[in-house]
Amino acid sequence: MGEKLPAAVGFILLISASLSFSAEKPLDALFDKSEVAAITDNMCLFQEAEDRSCLINLEHVQLDQYQPVIVDRALSTDDLSVSSISIIPELLPAKSHLKNEKLLLLDQGFERSDQLYLCKKLSERGFDAGFLVQGARPLLSEPSRFMLEQSYLVSPAAVLKELVNADPIVVVVDQPIPDKLQTYSELLYQLTTGDQFWPQLEELHRIHSQSGLRPIVLIDPEPGFSEEMFNHLQKTNLNSLFIMDGSITDVVNAINDGIRIELSKKRDLSRKKCI
Numbered sequence: 004m005g006e007k008l009p010a011a012v013g014f015i016l017l018i019s020a021s022l023s024f025s026a027e028k029p030l031d032a033l034f035d036k037s038e039v040a041a042i043t044d045n046m047c048l049f050q051e052a053e054d055r056s057c058l059i060n061l062e063h064v065q066l067d068q069y070q071p072v073i074v075d076r077a078l079s080t081d082d083l084s085v086s087s088i089s090i091i092p093e094l095l096p097a098k099s100h101l102k103n104e105k106l107l108l109l110d111q112g113f114e115r116s117d118q119l120y121l122c123k124k125l126s127e128r129g130f131d132a133g134f135l136v137q138g139a140r141p142l143l144s145e146p147s148r149f150m151l152e153q154s155y156l157v158s159p160a161a162v163l164k165e166l167v168n169a170d171p172i173v174v175v176v177d178q179p180i181p182d183k184l185q186t187y188s189e190l191l192y193q194l195t196t197g198d199q200f201w202p203q204l205e206e207l208h209r210i211h212s213q214s215g216l217r218p219i220v221l222i223d224p225e226p227g228f229s230e231e232m233f234n235h236l237q238k239t240n241l242n243s244l245f246i247m248d249g250s251i252t253d254v255v256n257a258i259n260d261g262i263r264i265e266l267s268k269k270r271d272l273s274r275k276k277c278i
Contacts, residue, residue, distance in 0.1 A: 057122035057133040058115075059107065060214055061141055061242075069107035072132075074121070075139065077153065078109070084144035092121055096128050105131050112138020113157050113218050113245050116168035136215040137242035152228050155236065157245045159253035162220055163187075166254075172211055172219040174204070181255050190217070201235055208241050215243035222247045222254075 071087035073080060074095065080087045087109070090098060106125075110118070118134040125132045135142075140154045165171045166187040173184065174192045184191060190211065194203055204219075212219060219241070226248050236244070247254075 055119065055216065057126070058118065058136050058216055059133040061135060061137050064107065064135070066107070068105060070101070070104040071107045071109055071142070072101075073109050073139065075110040077111070078139055082144060082146070082150070083109070083139065083142045085142055092117075095121070096124050096130070099128075102129050102131070106133070108132055108134045109139040109142065110134070111154060111157070111245075112136065112140065112243065113171075113220070114161055114165060114169075115171070115216075115218065116165060141242055148233070151236075152233070155228075155244070155246045156248040157220060159247060159249040159257065162222075162247050163254050163257055165218070165220075170217060172207065172217050174207070174219060174221050175251065176200075176221055176223045178222075178224050178251065181251060183255050183258050184251075187258070201239065204244075205239065205241065208243065212243050218243045218245055220245045220247055222251045224250070226250065 066085055071083065071085050072095070073083070073087055073089040074092040076091070078089070080089050092110075095101075108118070108121070112135070122132060122134065138154070140151075143150065143154065146154070162171070162173075166173070166184070170190065171188070172190045172192065173188050174194055176194055177196055180191050180193050192207060194200055208219060211217060221244070223246065226246070228246075
């Protein structure tokens with residue numbers, strides 16, 4: 004485990020492993036209580052069989068036919084190049100006056116489990132709503148570099164929640180893939196920085212992201228943005244790409260800790276099914 008694979012597309016790792024767990028670090032040292040709740044509460048409400056027709060690709064959208072709705076607390080209506088409204092997602096199902104509108108929901112674009120759950124709730128209440136697969140990033144109005152960087156960054160808590168509840172593509176850069184991640188994902192990739200890094204990443208996106216339905220998250224040894232990475236991100240069209248704002252150890256420690264016990268009570272972790 005941990006050997007670098009050839010530079011061809013055959014760098015995919017599809018491995019299922021049994022895990023051993025130990026309490027190495029308290030969970031609350033990694034995540035605050037609200038983040039832990041977001042990972043462990045109501046996880047079985049999301050199912051892989053959920054209808055994903057509410058995930059809308061920007062290429063198929065005529066914006067003038069939708070009412071854009073920001074459901075991300077980190078964004079405001081002033082941040083976008085299109086006219087929009089902003090509503091806290093928990094309150095949206097109560098906004099019955101919007102049932103006559105086609106709603107285009109905008110968030111960061113990473114947490115598919117939250118998107119599908121909200122879509123289901125809105126559909127049950129008679130709303131016509133869908134999430135923009137690429138998130139709000141393509142609609143940002145003259146964003147600063149800071150805002151652009153923030154649109155790519157996702158927390159270790161968000162990554163762990165999606166590994167448990169959904170099926171993101173995980174790319175580990177310049178480091179071995181920990182065995183403990185392998186039960187949580189069937190789409191683990193190991194890439195090495197160099198001349199072939201970006202071509203390989205673009206090929207991976209083309210083949211496996213399902214036109215952006217599956218987000219891709221990079222876990223780099225040094226979280227953050229180098230000038231080279233930022234420049235490449237500006238030139239590529241990888242709107243479903245995200246970067247974890249933390250180390251791979253953050254996720255592994257959370258798996259080791261008590262959060263794993265809470266998860267295992269409700270799900271068969273090796274199959275991502277509720278029990």
